[in-house]
Amino acid sequence: MKQRLKVNDYVEGIRQGNRVVLAKALTLIESDLAADRVTAGKVLSRLKPVVKDIIRIGITGAPGVGKSSFIESFGNFLTQRNKKIAVLTVDPTSQLSKGSILGDKTRMEQLSKNSQAFIRPSPSGGALGGTTLRTRESILLCEAAGYDVILVETVGVGQSEVAVKGMVDFFLLLILAGAGDALQGIKRGIMEMADALVITKDDGDNKKKSRDAQAEYQHALQLFRTDESGWKPPVLTCSALEHTGMEEIWEMILTYKEKTSKNKFWQVNRKKQAVNWFHDYISQGLMAEIYRSPRLGKLIKKLEKEVISKKQLPALAGEKLLASFKKMLSSK
Amino acid sequence: MKQRLKVNDYVEGIRQGNRVVLAKALTLIESDLAADRVTAGKVLSRLKPVVKDIIRIGITGAPGVGKSSFIESFGNFLTQRNKKIAVLTVDPTSQLSKGSILGDKTRMEQLSKNSQAFIRPSPSGGALGGTTLRTRESILLCEAAGYDVILVETVGVGQSEVAVKGMVDFFLLLILAGAGDALQGIKRGIMEMADALVITKDDGDNKKKSRDAQAEYQHALQLFRTDESGWKPPVLTCSALEHTGMEEIWEMILTYKEKTSKNKFWQVNRKKQAVNWFHDYISQGLMAEIYRSPRLGKLIKKLEKEVISKKQLPALAGEKLLASFKKMLSSK
Numbered sequence: 001m002k003q004r005l006k007v008n009d010y011v012e013g014i015r016q017g018n019r020v021v022l023a024k025a026l027t028l029i030e031s032d033l034a035a036d037r038v039t040a041g042k043v044l045s046r047l048k049p050v051v052k053d054i055i056r057i058g059i060t061g062a063p064g065v066g067k068s069s070f071i072e073s074f075g076n077f078l079t080q081r082n083k084k085i086a087v088l089t090v091d092p093t094s095q096l097s098k099g100s101i102l103g104d105k106t107r108m109e110q111l112s113k114n115s116q117a118f119i120r121p122s123p124s125g126g127a128l129g130g131t132t133l134r135t136r137e138s139i140l141l142c143e144a145a146g147y148d149v150i151l152v153e154t155v156g157v158g159q160s161e162v163a164v165k166g167m168v169d170f171f172l173l174l175i176l177a178g179a180g181d182a183l184q185g186i187k188r189g190i191m192e193m194a195d196a197l198v199i200t201k202d203d204g205d206n207k208k209k210s211r212d213a214q215a216e217y218q219h220a221l222q223l224f225r226t227d228e229s230g231w232k233p234p235v236l237t238c239s240a241l242e243h244t245g246m247e248e249i250w251e252m253i254l255t256y257k258e259k260t261s262k263n264k265f266w267q268v269n270r271k272k273q274a275v276n277w278f279h280d281y282i283s284q285g286l287m288a289e290i291y292r293s294p295r296l297g298k299l300i301k302k303l304e305k306e307v308i309s310k311k312q313l314p315a316l317a318g319e320k321l322l323a324s325f326k327k328m329l330s331s332k
Numbered sequence: 333m334k335q336r337l338k339v340n341d342y343v344e345g346i347r348q349g350n351r352v353v354l355a356k357a358l359t360l361i362e363s364d365l366a367a368d369r370v371t372a373g374k375v376l377s378r379l380k381p382v383v384k385d386i387i388r389i390g391i392t393g394a395p396g397v398g399k400s401s402f403i404e405s406f407g408n409f410l411t412q413r414n415k416k417i418a419v420l421t422v423d424p425t426s427q428l429s430k431g432s433i434l435g436d437k438t439r440m441e442q443l444s445k446n447s448q449a450f451i452r453p454s455p456s457g458g459a460l461g462g463t464t465l466r467t468r469e470s471i472l473l474c475e476a477a478g479y480d481v482i483l484v485e486t487v488g489v490g491q492s493e494v495a496v497k498g499m500v501d502f503f504l505l506l507i508l509a510g511a512g513d514a515l516q517g518i519k520r521g522i523m524e525m526a527d528a529l530v531i532t533k534d535d536g537d538n539k540k541k542s543r544d545a546q547a548e549y550q551h552a553l554q555l556f557r558t559d560e561s562g563w564k565p566p567v568l569t570c571s572a573l574e575h576t577g578m579e580e581i582w583e584m585i586l587t588y589k590e591k592t593s594k595n596k597f598w599q600v601n602r603k604k605q606a607v608n609w610f611h612d613y614i615s616q617g618l619m620a621e622i623y624r625s626p627r628l629g630k631l632i633k634k635l636e637k638e639v640i641s642k643k644q645l646p647a648l649a650g651e652k653l654l655a656s657f658k659k660m661l662s663s664k
Contacts, residue, residue, distance in 0.1 A: 044648060317613075
């Protein structure tokens with residue numbers, strides 16, 4: 001085990017916004033060691049609820065769209081507006097590639113030197129379910145440490161978008177104009193999750209293409225039904241190179257917050273997210289407990305063998321274990 | 333409830349390869365009604381294990397890459413080789429869009445008229461977890477009905493690739509040459525999951541671009557470590573328009589089967605998949621049982637309220653429920 005602090009040192013350090021302690025606390029949160037989980041639980045339970053307004057923004061987009069450059073430019077803009085920002089990453093692909101393509105701080109060279117910004121490289125390894133739980137805890141730590149805008153970046157492949165959508169207030173989809181086959185290339189499921197589309201690299205020779213794409217996407221978005229938030233996702237453009245469009249994006253997010261706070265969607269959404277987090281936590285814990293239980297642990301291992309030797313269909317073996325489980329619950 | 337058959341009629345119909353009964357059985361499998369789940373369980377338990385060799389192939393690729401055209405061309409090629417093929421789709425985006433963009437049989441006009449092919453539109457609605465469980469059961473039904481190649485298509489966004497990878501023997505990634513920014517646009521996590529890359533639309537003016545892309549991707553793939561299967565994913569090209577490349581793709585898949593059967597990876601992989609299916613089944617069922625349990629059901633609802641009113645952090649509320657659960661297990 002790497003050097004750990006005492007619970008109190010974590011809590012105090014975080015309260016004071018100490019970056020080194022925050023980084024160590026995030027490492028603690030990401031650890032799978034049982035002792036670390038216990039300490040992490042104690043630290044979490046001692047963090048006071050944050051009263052000030054915090055905005056959690058999810059950012060996704062295909063590789064090559066310029067996510068890092070966008071975050072660097074947008075992040076620096078926000079710090080100029082006196083916001084303290086934290087950047088977290090959810091990257092399930094690092095499970096396969098053993099080490100993240102997004103984890104590199106040098107991707108955001110300027111922002112990483114900015115004292116009002118905190119960038120956390122993506123933890124590598126672990127299943128998405130676990131990663132998601134840890135990222136939610138990491139968000140809380142950053143908020144307790146005084147950051148008021150949390151940017152959660154996803155690698156834009158696999159399962160990460162859905163996970164991130166479930167932990168943020170606003171979900172931003174970055175798009176590159178004229179990359180491949182325009183509307184053909186829309187990721188439909190992702191697009192419907194987005195609260196706004198932002199066309200990146202709206203600079204130099206790309207300007208014409210960006211405007212065209214903006215009109216095209218805006219048109220396409222009209223085909224979707226209005227979300228329960230009552231919000232119609234707009235399409236904006238920006239250039240990280242020329243630092244344009246950042247103010248408009250921020251103003252839009254503030255408008256979203258104002259409107260959805262008024263109709264209560266913002267608050268309802270946060271509550272739903274908290275309940276989902278609770279459910280995910282339980283669901284992962286239950287399986288672990290089943291294995292540890294003397295009776296069910298034995299049964300599950302026996303059924304596994306039968307599934308492997310094709311004596312049982314997986315679904316039917318599952319039914320059997322659930323039946324046993326039900327009996328235990330009902331006898332109580 | 334729509335018209336249902338008796339268990340025996342489903343079982344006999346499937347055994348005889350009756351397409352109408354198979355379609356009805358798949359509808360039964362996809363149903364969430366409790367009565368249907370019971371019938372589905374009975375039907376599943378009465379299906380005899382299939383002895384003949386079956387190959388399950390997963391197919392993914394970004395929208396616009398030509399998945400439907402590929403499946404139509406590849407499917408027709410396989411039926412000419414005396415294979416009966418079934419096409420299933422996993423499309424979690426239909427959860428949001430209420431109705432699938434992939435579900436339309438008319439996408440594969442020729443194949444849908446082919447008596448040796450069975451195309452199942454994607455069921456709409458339901459969470460990915462549930463969809464995944466049902467698709468696995470659907471595969472079994474199709475196999476019991478005599479289909480020997482199962483093509484499982486994914487919409488290529490969100491979480492579906494990982495789910496499909498977990499239920500097939502071979503995972504094919506379709507790529508369009510020169511779409512956007514070549515290697516920049518590689519979905520790294522997805523690429524590492526693929527057992528082969530196939531560049532589509534290798535015809536007419538695209539031929540030069542396709543060859544270039546083939547060389548480029550082949551080079552990129554060399555950077556990855558060899559899979560535990562011992563297989564090095566190749567990069568092939570094809571044209572659904574000119575019906576070229578299909579034989580090479582099929583031969584490659586047969587080679588994969590031969591090699592990995594020899595080193596036992598094929599068999600081990602299938603066993604692992606069966607165990608994962610079993611676990612997923614239990615994990616979803618457990619949560620449902622917790623809610624139904626008098627004691628834990630009450631506790632979980634109380635904790636939910638506390639999470640919503642911010643009296644409890646989700647993770648800590650989760651710990652409390654798990655603690656109660658543990659106590660019940662250990663007292664037995």
